[in-house]
Amino acid sequence: MLEVKSGGIETTVQDYPGRVGLLDQGIFPAGPMDDLAFRMANLLVGNDPGAAGLEVTAGGAEFAFTDNRVVAVCGADMQPRINGEPIELWRSYEVKAGDTLTLGWLNGPGFRSYVAVSGGIDVPVVLGSRATYAPGEIGGYEGRALKEGDQLPLGNTGNATPGRRVKPSLVPTYTSEWVVEAVRGPQADPDYFTTEDMEFFFSHAWTLDRNSNRTGYRLDIHQWQWARKTGGVAGGHPSNILDNGYPVGAVNVAGDQPIILTVDGPTLGGFVCCAVVAMGAMWKLGQMVPGWDKLRFKEVDIAQAAELVQQMNQLISEESLEGV
């Protein structure tokens, strides 16, 4: 059992890749915002990389253990401590019954920290996943963020291995100025946006709005040129189209405002999407600080984006770990 002493700002149970295959029912996949740190944490404690763990956002959470486990914390530095003693990120530790794991406030760049516990968080599987999907109030612990007093069941611990770490050269580096690989489409130029619009999109240093969360990342307002004068039958504004499905990670432009549709986002709607964040770059979104961080989009094609995914999958393997 994992007892929640404090849920902090927003702590949820997630698994990877979340609820895949339900887009046609209106359900985005959920899952961790930073799937790289999340999967690494699981790997460190001997879990399947996709096993259910915790996503701690913006800091401040505390957990107590009721039996012996192996834990790892990966992602943003929230000054994690076991029984008050500082521990390193990207490294597995043993905890005993009665021990506490505390995550404090953010220290340096990054915004989300991931806690993996050997055996995984054993909340019920809902529609194929344990991931918390707040818009539908399903998955995770009662479909919501964790609160003080919640008791999380844990799975059977298998080949848990404390005392391992991610090789220091392979630990991802965080920044406040991100470069995010993205692929054009489906309503980019030439028929919805102009070439100049897309050049601006791929060169501007966008600021992430403070009203950004798991459903969407809002970027700066921009006066687009638009290739069409109106949205025709779909509405007065050229950003309007007849409703269509939205890709996960799409940069959706509603009027003047681009919004990246993150893992809890809407599945379908009537606004254009000028680009889509490459699957292998989605993790970076999870570490951006709303209201402060800047991001530029770097254009890649489908083949280059597929290559990114393969590189990432290679990274998430035993070869990336070492004994301490």
Place this chain on the structure above:
Amino acid sequence: MAQHDGQTSGVILATVPAREGRPKIVYRQAGDRFMLVEFGDMEFDLTMSFRVLGLNQALKDHGLDGLIETVPAIRSILIHYDSTRLKPDRLIQAVEDLYEQLPPFETLTIPSRRISLPIAFNDRWTRADIARYVEHIRKDAPNIINGNNLEYGAMYNGLRDAEELMEYVMATEWWSAAIGFFPGLPFLYPLDRRYAIVLPKYNPTRPWTPEGAVGIAGPCLAIYPVASAGGYQLFGRTIPIYDPKQRNAAFAENPILLRPGDRVTFGPRVSDEELIEIREAVYNGTYEYQIDHDATFDVGEYLRFLEETREEAEAFRRRQEEAAQRTPVP
């Protein structure tokens, strides 16, 4: 090989021009793991939805390696695929092959359940959220008359009064062309064009909408699966279409009630008190949802029905346009 006409620029991966029996199809790159397949032009044509759902079913049945899922909408299918295993060209070819093998459009029969949902018009819950909107968001919203959107809806569509608007909502079957935005939210379109109400959206949007609220914007009717923000003009409330706690047999297999291709009708008409009782019965498991699981939709028959009712539908459309011109928009 598909006959691409060479119009491949930017995100358009292939364009297959219209020819006898099939509309133009455009294949658009939608990132590194999605592709958007668009039928015809950007115009509202409900019959495109039948082609979409026909092809969508074929794609699901075929089980192409690397294809993850499909998202049908009114004139498009968004395909989710694994680009490390399935190259875009191969995917386009596979879709074209499947489309060519579909039976002629006029002979399509689509599995289409019939579902009827009780409705309380101008109910106290939607009125309460509309009152909050007037108090906190916009005092002079022209789409709110006497604390509801029904009277405005009647005015905008050239109907006699709110009562006639309610009759129109109940008179047609509503075609579920897509499910999305929120979990289980249906995008429903009127199959009988003689009763096809059209309305503009809220401006600005409304921060609150009750779960189960029924609203219209453009030609589309939506039922709100969860309490949420929204922009549709509200006119009533129905029973749950989404239950994450799965408290009724209708939700036993899936917390989401409706699917693309379903046909929904509203009725019987109930009071607020009756709706409360029915909703309680839904949650304690004693209410039985009215669903005909085995119904099918005959496209040819429907096309003949459209032809038979064309003149009346046109007359209503003209009446609506005149009314809309003299009605303020939000």
Place this chain on the structure above:
Amino acid sequence: MAQERTIKSPLPGVFYRRPNPESEPYVKEGDRIEAGTTIGLVGVMKSFHEIKADSGGVVVRFLVENEEPIRVGQDLLVLGD
């Protein structure tokens, strides 16, 4: 000479000096406060976190405005003896 020290924000977000727009500020310049006194709120992702003083003293001045966006570790106010 008075020892001046600052209270820092533990998280990024928006700083609020009042519990809600209709209320008085939690503390004003010149107030004497105890360790543990709430001096403001930081809102992040629609959730609000109380910022408490880690020691007692007199509020000398605020270094951020009400509803100003703030960074982690940013100084919020100066506390004197």
